[in-house]
Amino acid sequence: MNHRSIYDIFKKRKSNRFFDKTKKIPRKKILSILENANYAPNSCNLQHFSFILVDQKQLITKLAKESTEKINWSPMTLVAINDTRFSKKRSAGIQSVAASIQNIILSFEENKMGACWIAGFKNDQFIKDTLNIPKYYEITGLIIIGYKKKRIKDDYRPFKRKKDELLHVNSYDNDKKNINPSLFLHKWKFNELIEYKDRIGSVYIPRQKLNVYTHQIAKSSSDIFLNFITKNFLNTSKMDILDIATYEGSFVREINKKIKTNLYISEFSDYYLSLYKKIYKKIKTIKINKEYKIVSIRKKKFNFISLIFKIEFLPNIKKLLSETYKITHKNGYMYITSLTIFNLRCLFYLAQRLMPKSNVYEMNRLYQFGPYRYFTKYNIEKMIKESNWKIVEKGVEGKFFNKFNWWILKKY
Numbered sequence: 001m002n003h004r005s006i007y008d009i010f011k012k013r014k015s016n017r018f019f020d021k022t023k024k025i026p027r028k029k030i031l032s033i034l035e036n037a038n039y040a041p042n043s044c045n046l047q048h049f050s051f052i053l054v055d056q057k058q059l060i061t062k063l064a065k066e067s068t069e070k071i072n073w074s075p076m077t078l079v080a081i082n083d084t085r086f087s088k089k090r091s092a093g094i095q096s097v098a099a100s101i102q103n104i105i106l107s108f109e110e111n112k113m114g115a116c117w118i119a120g121f122k123n124d125q126f127i128k129d130t131l132n133i134p135k136y137y138e139i140t141g142l143i144i145i146g147y148k149k150k151r152i153k154d155d156y157r158p159f160k161r162k163k164d165e166l167l168h169v170n171s172y173d174n175d176k177k178n179i180n181p182s183l184f185l186h187k188w189k190f191n192e193l194i195e196y197k198d199r200i201g202s203v204y205i206p207r208q209k210l211n212v213y214t215h216q217i218a219k220s221s222s223d224i225f226l227n228f229i230t231k232n233f234l235n236t237s238k239m240d241i242l243d244i245a246t247y248e249g250s251f252v253r254e255i256n257k258k259i260k261t262n263l264y265i266s267e268f269s270d271y272y273l274s275l276y277k278k279i280y281k282k283i284k285t286i287k288i289n290k291e292y293k294i295v296s297i298r299k300k301k302f303n304f305i306s307l308i309f310k311i312e313f314l315p316n317i318k319k320l321l322s323e324t325y326k327i328t329h330k331n332g333y334m335y336i337t338s339l340t341i342f343n344l345r346c347l348f349y350l351a352q353r354l355m356p357k358s359n360v361y362e363m364n365r366l367y368q369f370g371p372y373r374y375f376t377k378y379n380i381e382k383m384i385k386e387s388n389w390k391i392v393e394k395g396v397e398g399k400f401f402n403k404f405n406w407w408i409l410k411k412y
């Protein structure tokens with residue numbers, strides 16, 4: 001007998017994306033869980049939604065290929081369908097299916113099984129044809145289900161707002177935190193940027209998956225850095241390196257794998273700092289504020305500062321360059337990398353800005369990073385020249401879509 005309260009289940013449930021693919025949930029069990037969909041409130045009790053269980057391997061492969069690879073993550077998928085002939089006003093049909101899906105998902109958690117609600121899929125017509133779904137149905141969502149695969153990395157909840165951010169009393173309160181849809185960085189307040197990254201990045205960062213640049217780019221940018229420090233520093237184990245606005249951490253991971261140094265990760269948000277403490281047990285963390293000042297330790301200086309593919313996503317670079325200068329030892333360095341316009345994702349992003357309807361999330365390949373602004377190589381060098389830093393080495397690395405610019409600056 002399970003004595004967990006429904007509140008425990010709300011808190012315990014999180015989207016599960018890693019399944020034991022060798023083990024299917026018995027059909028009888030699925031049916032008993034699905035029954036709970038019926039107990040959800042729904043528009044005028046019409047109950048015009050249903051679920052199709054897909055558990056045949058060939059069918060899963062076929063749908064995954066044409067619709068979304070996510071179907072392949074689990075040994076079975078429920079396809080939630082809604083009869084669109086009813087409950088059109090206020091999307092009441094969709095509201096009803098959504099309520100029933102939530103009941104199902106919580107019931108899987110109650111049974112200690114995994115589920116993930118999926119709306120990121122394409123080719124609805126292909127799914128409909130393959131599963132013989134009548135034309136008046138829409139596919140509202142997919143739910144991938146199965147037994148959870150235990151992974152340490154998955155032990156983190158995505159960021160959740162504090163409860164008092166959720167509720168407005170008697171009238172809309174403009175002071176509550178919100179996210180900004182604008183694609184233009186200059187329209188964002190710094191707090192909005194942090195809030196956005198807390199919300200969205202926390203879905204991907206525990207999986208270390210942000211995909212803004214390829215692994216090849218991450219690797220070559222760390223190789224340039226490693227070459228430089230092995231040439232210029234006799235004892236790398238005594239070096240203090242600070243990575244600015246670490247976020248997805250691909251650079252620090254590479255460095256940490258290859259050499260022994262005192263590596264510091266820095267971020268603006270408490271969420272990431274506590275997450276990093278758990279993920280990178282041996283790397284130290286530092287909190288910085290919107291003025292790029294260190295707030296968590298005092299009077300610390302570094303031999304090297306790195307700013308890896310973040311310059312385009314951060315406001316006030318002038319300030320960043322002057323603050324990093326202050327916290328670097330004399331004869332210390334800074335390493336900057338920046339994607340070129342040939343990166344397809346950046347090009348795509350810039351094209352989006354011409355479309356008035358696009359927002360920072362939907363259809364935007366850089367959405368996990370937030371608003372992006374393109375800097376030419378000339379723009380970046382101009383900002384460096386206006387600072388106290390001096391460029392000592394620079395270059396362009398990679399071919400075609402993997403091309404990026406890099407600079408090593410020195411404090412004399």
Ligand SMILES: Cc1cc2nc3c(=O)[nH]c(=O)nc-3n(C[C@H](O)[C@H](O)[C@H](O)COP(=O)(O)O)c2cc1C
Pocket residue numbers: 013014015016017070116117118119120121158203
């Ligand atoms: C309507 C909807 C669509 C979603 N689509 C996807 C999706 O396409 N892929 C995915 O991995 N997760 C998807 N999710 C899961 C969300 O990413 C997840 O609920 C959110 O990050 C909060 O995390 P949690 O469920 O672990 O609390 C979706 C959730 C909802 C409600």
